Amino acid sequence: xxxxxxxxxxxxxxxxxxxxxxxxxxxxxxxxxxxxxxxxxxxx
Numbered sequence: 202x203x204x205x206x207x208x209x210x211x212x213x214x215x216x217x218x219x220x221x222x223x224x225x226x227x228x229x230x231x232x233x234x235x236x237x238x239x240x241x242x243x244x245x
Contacts, residue, residue: 213244227239
């Protein structure tokens with residue numbers, strides 16, 4: 202994938218990623234096993 206995000210948006214995505222690292226890792230492992238992913242809350 203290619204593209205760019207505005208700096209403000211990129212910062213929000215990075216902040217969200219930091220808050221949800223464990224959940225993202227869990228979903229990654231589920232995806233690798235071809236199982237259903239668990240929803241992850243958005244930034245509020």
